[in-house]
Amino acid sequence: MELRGVVKILDQSYKVGDVVKAKIIVIHKMDTGFTKDKESGKQFPRFYMKEITATYNGVIVAHFDLDVATSQNPVIQFPLKVTAPGTLVVDFVNSEDEKGQKTVAITPAG
Amino acid sequence: MERRSFIKGTFALATIGLLNPILFRHGLSAAEDAIEIPYKDALDEYLRGKKVEDGSKIMSLNIPDAPENGAVVPVEVTVDYPMKADDYISNITVLTTKNKANKAISFDLTPANGMAYLYVNVKMGQTQDVVILAQTNKGRIFQSSKNVRVALGGCG
Numbered sequence: 001m002e003l004r005g006v007v008k009i010l011d012q013s014y015k016v017g018d019v020v021k022a023k024i025i026v027i028h029k030m031d032t033g034f035t036k037d038k039e040s041g042k043q044f045p046r047f048y049m050k051e052i053t054a055t056y057n058g059v060i061v062a063h064f065d066l067d068v069a070t071s072q073n074p075v076i077q078f079p080l081k082v083t084a085p086g087t088l089v090v091d092f093v094n095s096e097d098e099k100g101q102k103t104v105a106i107t108p109a110g
Numbered sequence: 111m112e113r114r115s116f117i118k119g120t121f122a123l124a125t126i127g128l129l130n131p132i133l134f135r136h137g138l139s140a141a142e143d144a145i146e147i148p149y150k151d152a153l154d155e156y157l158r159g160k161k162v163e164d165g166s167k168i169m170s171l172n173i174p175d176a177p178e179n180g181a182v183v184p185v186e187v188t189v190d191y192p193m194k195a196d197d198y199i200s201n202i203t204v205l206t207t208k209n210k211a212n213k214a215i216s217f218d219l220t221p222a223n224g225m226a227y228l229y230v231n232v233k234m235g236q237t238q239d240v241v242i243l244a245q246t247n248k249g250r251i252f253q254s255s256k257n258v259r260v261a262l263g264g265c266g
Contacts, residue, residue, distance in 0.1 A: 019223075019224035019225050021227070030233070032210065032211055032233075033145060033211075034210050034211075046145065056222070059222065060220075061220060061222045061223060062217065062218070062219065062223065063217070063218040064215055064216070064217050064218075065215065065216040065218075066214075066215050067147070067211060067213035067214060067215065067216075068211045068213075068233075069205075069206050069209050069211055069212060069213055069214040069232060069233050070214050070215050070230060070231065070232060070233065071181055071182045071183070071231040071232060071233045072181065072182075072233075074215075074230065074231060075184075075229070075230070075231045076215075076228075076229065076230050077186075077227070077228070077229035077230075078217065078219075078223065078227065078228060078229075079223045079224050079225045079226075079227045080222070080223060080224065081222055081223060081224030083222075
C-alpha cells in the first residue's frame with residue numbers, strides 16, 4: 001500500500017534566490033515497540049517511518065532519518081533555497097520498506 | 111544511513127544479551143521489537159569522541175515550556191550559522207533524555223538549503239530535556255537544550 005503524505009511550500013510568493021520553507025506531513029503510525037494493546041495485552045511491534053528524502057531538480061537537498069521518538073503522523077519543515085523553477089520530489093520509506101512519493105511544483109514569480 | 115544500521119545491530123545484540131529478564135517476561139518477538147536507546151548511548155554514538163561546544167548563543171529554540179500533550183511537542187530550531195559552500199551545518203539531530211528510545215530525528219543538510227532550520231514534532235513520555243545537536247561539515251558540534259514540562263505523557 002502506498003504511504004499517504006502531503007508536501008507543500010509554505011510561502012505564498014517567492015523569487016529565485018529566496019529561502020522558502022517546505023512542509024512534509026506523513027500519515028503514519030510511530031509505534032515504539034513498548035506500548036501494549038489494552039485488551040489483549042500483546043505488544044505492538046516496532047513500526048515507524050524510517051527515512052524521508054527530498055530531491056529538488058535531481059539533487060538531494062534534505063535527508064531525514066527518523067526514529068520512534070518522533071510523534072505519530074510526523075510533521076517536518078525544512079528550508080530550501082530556490083534556484084530555478086522545477087519540482088521537489090519527496091520519498092518516504094517506513095520500517096517495513098513500504099514506499100510513498102509526493103511531488104510539488106516550485107514556481108518562482110518573476 | 112550507516113549510522114542507523116550500526117545502532118540497530120549493536121542494540122539488537124545488547125537487548126538480547128543483557129536484558130534476559132525482559133526476554134523471559136515478554137517472549138522473544140517482543141524483546142526484538144522493544145529496542146531501548148538510552149540517552150547516553152544515543153549521544154555517544156552521535157559524538158564518536160568529538161567534543162561538544164555550547165551552542166545556546168547561535169541556536170534559537172522555539173519549544174513550548176509546558177505543552178498540552180506529550181505525544182505532540184513541536185520543536186523548532188534555527189541555527190544562526192552562515193551556510194557557505196565550504197563551511198555549513200551538515201546535520202541537525204534532535205534527542206530526548208528520558209524516553210525509552212531517545213532518538214527523534216536526524217536531518218542532513220547541504221548549502222542548497224540556504225539556512226539551518228528544522229521543525230519537527232517529538233513524543234515525550236515525561237518531563238525531560240530536548241537536546242539539539244548541530245554538526246558542521248568540519249566536525250564542530252554545537253549543543254543546546256531546553257527542559258520541557260509534560261503533564262500528560264505520550265507513550266514514549
